[in-house]
Amino acid sequence: MQAHDKKISSVVHFIGVGAMGGPMAQRLHEGGHVVRVFDSNPQRVEAFSAQHGKQTELSLEQLGSDADYVVMILPNSGVVEEVLFGQNGLVSRLKKNAMIIDMTSGQPNMTLSMGQRLEALNILFIDAPVSGAVPRAQNGTLTIMTGGEAASVERAEPLLSLMGIVTRTGPLGSGHAMKALNNLVSCAGYLIGIEALIIGSKFGLDPTVMVDVLNSSTGMNNSTQKKFKQYVLSRKFDSGFPLHMMVKDIAIAMGLARNLGVPAPFGNLCLDLWSGAKGVLGPNVDHTEVARLSEQLAGWQIPKSNS
Amino acid sequence: MQAHDKKISSVVHFIGVGAMGGPMAQRLHEGGHVVRVFDSNPQRVEAFSAQHGKQTELSLEQLGSDADYVVMILPNSGVVEEVLFGQNGLVSRLKKNAMIIDMTSGQPNMTLSMGQRLEALNILFIDAPVSGAVPRAQNGTLTIMTGGEAASVERAEPLLSLMGIVTRTGPLGSGHAMKALNNLVSCAGYLIGIEALIIGSKFGLDPTVMVDVLNSSTGMNNSTQKKFKQYVLSRKFDSGFPLHMMVKDIAIAMGLARNLGVPAPFGNLCLDLWSGAKGVLGPNVDHTEVARLSEQLAGWQIPKSNS
Amino acid sequence: MQAHDKKISSVVHFIGVGAMGGPMAQRLHEGGHVVRVFDSNPQRVEAFSAQHGKQTELSLEQLGSDADYVVMILPNSGVVEEVLFGQNGLVSRLKKNAMIIDMTSGQPNMTLSMGQRLEALNILFIDAPVSGAVPRAQNGTLTIMTGGEAASVERAEPLLSLMGIVTRTGPLGSGHAMKALNNLVSCAGYLIGIEALIIGSKFGLDPTVMVDVLNSSTGMNNSTQKKFKQYVLSRKFDSGFPLHMMVKDIAIAMGLARNLGVPAPFGNLCLDLWSGAKGVLGPNVDHTEVARLSEQLAGWQIPKSNS
Amino acid sequence: MQAHDKKISSVVHFIGVGAMGGPMAQRLHEGGHVVRVFDSNPQRVEAFSAQHGKQTELSLEQLGSDADYVVMILPNSGVVEEVLFGQNGLVSRLKKNAMIIDMTSGQPNMTLSMGQRLEALNILFIDAPVSGAVPRAQNGTLTIMTGGEAASVERAEPLLSLMGIVTRTGPLGSGHAMKALNNLVSCAGYLIGIEALIIGSKFGLDPTVMVDVLNSSTGMNNSTQKKFKQYVLSRKFDSGFPLHMMVKDIAIAMGLARNLGVPAPFGNLCLDLWSGAKGVLGPNVDHTEVARLSEQLAGWQIPKSNS
Ligand SMILES: NC(=O)C1=CN([C@@H]2O[C@H](COP(=O)(O)OP(=O)(O)OC[C@H]3O[C@@H](n4cnc5c(N)ncnc54)[C@H](OP(=O)(O)O)[C@@H]3O)[C@@H](O)[C@H]2O)C=CC1
Ligand SMILES: NC(=O)C1=CN([C@@H]2O[C@H](COP(=O)(O)OP(=O)(O)OC[C@H]3O[C@@H](n4cnc5c(N)ncnc54)[C@H](OP(=O)(O)O)[C@@H]3O)[C@@H](O)[C@H]2O)C=CC1
Ligand SMILES: NC(=O)C1=CN([C@@H]2O[C@H](COP(=O)(O)OP(=O)(O)OC[C@H]3O[C@@H](n4cnc5c(N)ncnc54)[C@H](OP(=O)(O)O)[C@@H]3O)[C@@H](O)[C@H]2O)C=CC1
Structure with a gap:
């Protein structure tokens, strides 16, 4: 069997069918693969099997057994390690040359150490975290950063390309590192822009004038373009990506440092x-609400404007 | 005389014909205005009068006397204040309804207080700092941020539009504020990107892969697009804008705060x-060399790459 | 008249008889001087004159007129400047060789520029800010940091020593600088100690064990000794010195920088x-409550303990 | 055998007889214990055995075998883990109820996880890092912060008290945490004091006046008292404690956070x-030289003064 042949259908065990994983597993299914799913949250599994049949459900004990690929998108690398190597860890059931694709926003150093253990077992392993939120997961246009051996990444690409556009970032862990560092740069651009809006206003x-000038000048960044009018000046703060996930990502970047x-x-x-905003505002607010911490510190609110 | 009529030639006293002011004065001259210049550095004045005739030279004592407009682009607001109100200050010689256009990257609060004094004297005053370096000064495509009474800005626009594209930012001082805040956001985007490149590399x-991924993702900003490959990865550090000027600009932003x-x-x-980079590397290095401070702190150099 | 002779009674105009100035003026009165007072808050003046007679009240127009010394302890240097040079400024009424003693926690650079103007008028001027709160003002044991010409400081010492212990810090402005820098070091010691208590707890x-260990080791500072058990672990936060005053002091230090x-x-x-704590908690809480900002950022409260 | 009886001589395997461990092992020997030593650096071992006989030398394979106590003071917790659990790890040879005393400035979280593994093996384990440098190691007056079960700490105290004064900080890991947090507070007090000295000077x-005023006021801390005149104003920078060790300690504190x-x-x-000072100045300079980074950033040197 040539699992990496585009036309051939592979058996994929998909672990973590949450907000992101659900639609991503759906894309693989639509791409013609035999997708079976597992999630610690039974409702997530049921949501998938209701559509695709009971046979798509996997028990913890079945995880890995007949898989060509194990795809995971889980809360963090600690959970990944548990699923692979913990009690009932799937690694023991995996056949040789099976491939694990970790799409979690994970910790590069944990990824490297898991990689060493998996290499000793002749299991292929790549990291392939994604950028882009739920809508892009649904229509298969995520940005996917892949780290790992070139041959492994190549073998995974037919699968990955059903979910988004693949960028190779280098050796194992580099996808996780790149993802975290990208978000760091993004978060910093957001934060300094908010401070500038507070001072200026x-x-x-x-x-509104400020955002326009920034966008047409050297102050331009992703947040000035895509977040300030949309979520801050509108006071909507509804981008859909929660604060705690952003904090996790930039904590990974700084852990790396x-x-x-x-x-x-x-x-x-x-x-x-x-991270302090998470303490003050709670973990589940929209990540754009970090602006409220800066506002509270300043005792000043950026005026609402509909533009 | 309708000085704000495009077709009518005005008498412009241009103070500060340095790297920026020189070509800007030239643009006004080419636009048909009677331009006379002053600079504390006699070579700067000679460079202009060599081209346009001795009659374009102004002495300190003549400054302001028959001007419709006084345009200034000087090192900082302290120098502007000195030129206006210091010993031999030109304000005393200005005719009523003459207009002062301060194109210096200045301090908004000093601009406001000078504005109060000038208003009491019935002298019009706007701030109109520029973004874009020498080449854009030469071909008249600077971004010009104007702060001041709408009527004043309107009257100045025919002149300003010979030098660049005008954006109205609001009341007096707002141009200076906007310029400084824009550069703050720009500098922060540069700095966090450098930290990310150091950690990642x-x-x-x-x-090079990092810069490409940032540019196609949420980490994108003006520096990832226009500075990292060009000046950092190439190790050329030759953008042409000196460190001390950038430090001045963001010091203005933080002074405002x-x-x-x-x-x-x-x-x-x-x-x-x-500012610390200025201490460590000297004031006159290219502003992109601030990366070298981050590198020294980390004991690690971002590898050179020609891409 | 030898105003600097201990035995000789001087005429002192005391401006700012608030929380600190009130008891300090009282000490001068008890020391045998002719003390007359002014305050923009009439209740403050009345509180003094109720004890010492109506003749101790000064009107704005009388300020300075027959004074040997003008002592000021006001909210900030802006107010000092207003009182000296503003409309009805007292400087115009002062006799030559009168001395102004500015005990405000002031801005060194403003002090220097006021000093230049006063020198031109032959008026002596020193800065003499104080450390120690109201109780030490009452019993005359403040720490007084004096900046100015040695001869001037010497002449002021008999007066100052009625209010506290005098330390000469150097030229004009150095008292104000020293005071602000001292408080900066103090505030930093407080803040890092709070972070350590949060992490540790x-x-x-x-x-309690932590504070004991810090105090007997290299982590010791004024706050570990005199504030942590007293105001933080007790959850009393009642040192009596308000947050906004501390913020003002360290803002002076950083303005200097x-x-x-x-x-x-x-x-x-x-x-x-x-300063952010002021935004979040309000300006009038006790300065020790800055700990609450760190706690909110961390989502964790240092446990109360009575030790 | 009652190993915790003061009068009874115990067999102590002492691992890490470097600058600190050497004199500490010596103290235990003088206290009547049978001390045998190991160090990855053979010269360190020879220095000890030259004085106390060849029989005091331990090979890697002998480590732990007949020990009542294993005392370790090693570079960091990673090395401790290697010695205990790595290839040839001593844990396999330890008798039940033997006690491991980790005097390394270690990482509390690694200490906790090692503690779990040791508990499962019925081996007693406490952390007991020290404060105070070589001279205090030599005369047995170190400050020793002990974390662990009360009974274990009690049993260790006769040994520990030969090396210094014991403070109980709480459960396992708390000694390591306390030590790191103490040094964090100390380093912050040093750094802010240096910034104040730069600004002020x-x-x-x-x-010198500044240090005197800080010491008699609320700016006082361990560094203002014991380091600024001694090592900074004298420009001697010879406290004897290297920069990289201090950086390690505060990195532990922040890792905990x-x-x-x-x-x-x-x-x-x-x-x-x-940490940046380490990058700029190198790891092996005296820790007090961190002042030089602040000076370089400022482009200003605190003047030397002999006071
Ligand atoms: N949401 C987004 O916009 C983006 C998310 N990401 C990353 O994708 C990953 C997943 O995010 P998202 O889908 O939003 O998160 P969700 O919480 O929606 O989904 C994660 C799923 O994993 C399940 N899970 C947790 N532990 C286990 C376990 N031990 N075994 C099996 N399943 C488990 C969770 O169950 P339970 O609910 O019971 O915990 C949950 O159903 C994260 O790493 C995130 O950072 C990346 C880009 C964008
Ligand atoms: N260079 C750039 O790319 C950009 C610069 N700017 C801003 O433009 C302003 C000017 O910059 P730039 O042209 O590069 O600087 P320059 O130093 O080249 O020009 C300034 C000129 O002003 C002269 N000058 C100084 N003091 C006085 C005085 N009292 N009276 C008259 N002339 C005086 C200087 O003379 P001397 O040489 O004797 O000091 C010099 O010739 C600055 O505020 C800068 O921040 C804004 C955008 C881009
Ligand atoms: N409180 C303390 O523990 C310490 C304070 N300091 C410093 O001492 C100074 C005074 O503090 P404190 O006494 O607590 O403050 P208070 O507010 O109690 O006293 C200041 C007094 O000055 C008055 N005032 C304000 N403006 C004027 C004016 N233009 N002319 C005359 N009087 C005016 C105020 O009146 P009104 O109420 O109307 O504003 C007030 O009565 C500050 O600089 C502070 O930083 C230093 C060490 C300790």
């Missing part, structure tokens, strides 16, 4: 302010 | 790191 | 967090 | 600046 600048002994004063303050 | 990511009592922890750390 | 350390072009990343973050 | 204050999800913006900036 308190001085008397119209925040600490492990490498790289001082990153600016990145760490960014994390501490985002 | 030390982990093993290829910096302090005056307004707005805590801006992220912005202040940004300033302190840029 | 969340890990499982007993905060910015004016000198000194990057002070650690000091600026300290200020921004203290 | 650039303004014109005499640094990150593991607990506690944002500690001030602590993290402290770490990043200390």
